[in-house]
Amino acid sequence: MRFEKKYFHWITNNAVTQLFRLGYLKDVRLEREKGTSTRYFIHKSNRYPRRDIAKIEKIIEMYSADHITRSCGHRAEDLFFIALAGRGFRRAAKKVREFNGKQWTETGHDLDFVFARDDISYGCEIKNTLGYIDSEELAIKLKMCEHFGVRPLFIMRYAPKTYIKMIIDAGGFALIFEAQIYELSQQALVDMIKEVLGLPAICPTAIPDGIIDRFERWHVRQIP
Numbered sequence: 001m002r003f004e005k006k007y008f009h010w011i012t013n014n015a016v017t018q019l020f021r022l023g024y025l026k027d028v029r030l031e032r033e034k035g036t037s038t039r040y041f042i043h044k045s046n047r048y049p050r051r052d053i054a055k056i057e058k059i060i061e062m063y064s065a066d067h068i069t070r071s072c073g074h075r076a077e078d079l080f081f082i083a084l085a086g087r088g089f090r091r092a093a094k095k096v097r098e099f100n101g102k103q104w105t106e107t108g109h110d111l112d113f114v115f116a117r118d119d120i121s122y123g124c125e126i127k128n129t130l131g132y133i134d135s136e137e138l139a140i141k142l143k144m145c146e147h148f149g150v151r152p153l154f155i156m157r158y159a160p161k162t163y164i165k166m167i168i169d170a171g172g173f174a175l176i177f178e179a180q181i182y183e184l185s186q187q188a189l190v191d192m193i194k195e196v197l198g199l200p201a202i203c204p205t206a207i208p209d210g211i212i213d214r215f216e217r218w219h220v221r222q223i224p
Helices: 009-021 050-064 066-086 135-148 161-169 184-197 209-222
Strands: 025-030 038-043 090-096 111-117 120-127 151-156 173-176
Touching (some): 009 025, 009 038, 025 050, 038 050, 050 184, 066 090, 066 111, 066 120, 066 209, 120 135, 135 151, 135 161, 161 173, 173 209
Parallel strands (some): 120 151, 151 173
Antiparallel strands (some): 025 038, 111 120
């Protein structure tokens, strides 16, 4: 993630994997009782990596806990709902599988929200995760927006330019906020995530005006 503005995650992953295959790196795999295993890549000259790995692994287990991931999702939804409402965007629906008299039956997916202003409706997805939205899920959600007759609004921590182009080509807007959002009570965890892992994380009391400004300026240009 430190390089994601320049390289997508999978490009960095391919580079690291190639260095491993060439023998410049060695790896350590740790299995978990719950969730995915962790694979650490270490320079071949590092003979004693276990202490650093244990420190990192503890933090990963903390932020991967179910109650933390759920609270992150809810916190981002709450803050963006408040921010959009403050600019006059009304929530027309939540957990949307039916809108404008149309039902979505092709898959079990739903849209997080539908917001509306100036007679323009937006099918909104909020993704407050360190990883990117799954490409198949993105394609389905864009198809849902088309089905419901709403414009896509994808609010995401980050996304590859190819994904952003898909959203733009569908007549929508990708609102990127970069740092993963946590509850105020998780400040100590966020400090560890930033200081030890170097990952983007914050405990904001509100969404900065500049982030919402980007979307509102674009919205105004869409008004007939």
